[in-house]
Amino acid sequence: MSQSRLSGKSVAGIALREESGRMPRRSFALLVLVLGTLTATGPLATDLYLPAFPEIAADLHAPQAQIQLTLTAIMLGLSLGQLVIGPLSDALGRRGPLLVGFAVFTLVSFACALVPSAPVLVVLRFVQGVAGASGAVIARAVVRDVFEGDEAARFFSRLMLVTGLAPLLGPVLGAQLLRVGPWQSSFVLLGSVSLVSLVVVFFALPETLPAAVRRPFRVVSLARTVWGLVRDVRFVGPALTLGLAFGMMFTYVSSFSFVSQSRLGASEQVFALMFGVNTAGLMVGTQVNAFLIGRVETSRRLAGGLCGALAAVAALGVLAAAGVSGAGALVALTAVFFVMMFSVGFVMPNATTLAISSQSRAVAGTASALMGSLQFALGGGVSSLAGLTPSGEASLVSMAVVMGAVGALAAVVFAATVRRAARSAV
Incomplete structure (x- = not known):
């Protein structure tokens, strides 16, 4: 059963008819496109300039570790920003904070x-x-305002198809920009894309949180809501699983640019190609997950994704220990990371669905903020551990160690969550 719940509000064509109980296909596709554009801006901001890391370091006369810190900085900003913007969106509605943020x-x-x-x-x-x-x-x-249950999982999977284009195209576009201009071109393009997103939001996204269900922004009330979320295993278990899995993935994202180019001899174009192939794995995984909705339970799809990711990271550890090098190593690593990203394509939409759907509509913004903050904090913090080597630079071995440890912890957390939920149901 579809769970669309917006009334007939429409801005440039997005209209959800509550009386029919089903969103028109055109509105569904347009909502995917609009929300996908918004969600993709963050990944594009992190991935577009990755091929330019060596050039930025040389131009600004800075060590590689300091340039990598720019990636950690935006991750921490994404983490802290969500803690503020989420509760504000519960109090003021969705459109206002979104427009200010993108400006x-x-x-x-x-x-x-x-x-x-x-x-x-x-x-x-x-x-x-x-x-x-x-x-x-x-x-x-x-999404929480509009959908519930399997419909939310299906929408998140479709959303990740659009969102996945950003990390897929980001490094490729960044590498091509370096052919025709300096590294600053990446930020000019990012600003232009953001400006287009701002216009899209203004004209195409209706307000989805009616004033009647908004919660006043009070520190005491916010603290009480956050404390309730933290104590709710139905929320915090999947949210922590998502954050740890994202940390595993982001260790690859933040470190492999340096490792592939500085240690394995890949060119900027080869790195961009490898990154694009691996990101395609993420997109394929999300769509296979969408196909399995209604056939396989959400928790089982999530567990399968975690097992696949751990198997891929174990293979990475074997390759790193063997000291692989040359073109053959690049092909083998692309295959390993493809499997890992394919598996993460199961983890992210299902963990998000389990966490967000466990909460009421009135606190969806705060719940989304807490989950997103945890995700980006772990992503930024965990990924920096790969650089804690004697040389101060990440290596395949350090990547494998960090990714393996974090992936295993994500599996343990999820298993404990399922066991706790089963006990509570008895």
């Missing part, structure tokens, strides 16, 4: 193209992350 994101993106030094870029990337958090957190809240 700031656009301005800061253009400013990043003018930075004189790496420390300034780190600070701007943090601000960019705080503003960009509005897209991810509010998109999830809008």
Whole structure:
């Protein structure tokens, strides 16, 4: 049974008819496109400039570790920003905070193209992350406003198909931009995309949270809501599983640019191709997950994704221990990371669905914020561990160790959550 719950509100064609109980296909597709654009802005901001890391380090006369810190900075900004923007969207509605967030994101993106030094870029990337958090957190809240259960899982899977284009195309576009211009071109393009997103939101996204169900923004009330979420195993278990799995994936995202180019001899174009193939694995995984909805339970789909990811990381550990090198190593690593990303394509939509659907509509923004904040905090924090080597740079071995440990912890957390939920049901 479809669970669309918006009334007939429409902005440029998105209309959900409560009386029919089903969203028109055109509106469903348009909503996927709009929310996908919002959610994709964050991944595009993190991935577009990855091929330019060595050039940025040389141009700003900064060590590689400091340039990698710009990636950590935006991740932390995305984490902290969601903690603020999510509750604000519960109090003020979805559209207002979203418009302000993308306006700031656009301005800061253009400013990043003018930075004189790496420390300034780190600070701007943090601000960019705080503003960009509005897209991810509010998109999830809008889905909770409109759908429930399997319909939410199906929508999240379709959403990830659109969202997956950003990390798929980001490094490829970034590598091509380096052919025709300096690394600053990536931030000019990012600002332009953000500006288009701002216009799309203004004209195409209706308000999905009626004033009657909004919650006033009070610190005491917010603290009580957050405490209730943290104590609810139905929420915190899947949310923590999602955050740890994302940390595993983001260790690959943040480290493999340096490892492939500096240690394995890959060119910027080869890295972009490998990254694109692996990200296609994520997109395929989300769509296979969508096909299995109604055939396989959500928790089983999530468990299968975790097992697949752990198997891929174990293979990475074997390759790293063997000291692989050359073109053959790049092919083998692409296959391993493809399987890992395919498996994560099961973990992310199902963990998100289990966490968000366990909460009421009135706290969807806060729940989405807490989940997203945890996700990006773990992603930014865990990924930096791969660089804690004697040389100060990540390696295949350090990547495998961090990814294996975090992936195993995600599996343990989810298993404990399922066991606790089963006990509660008795």
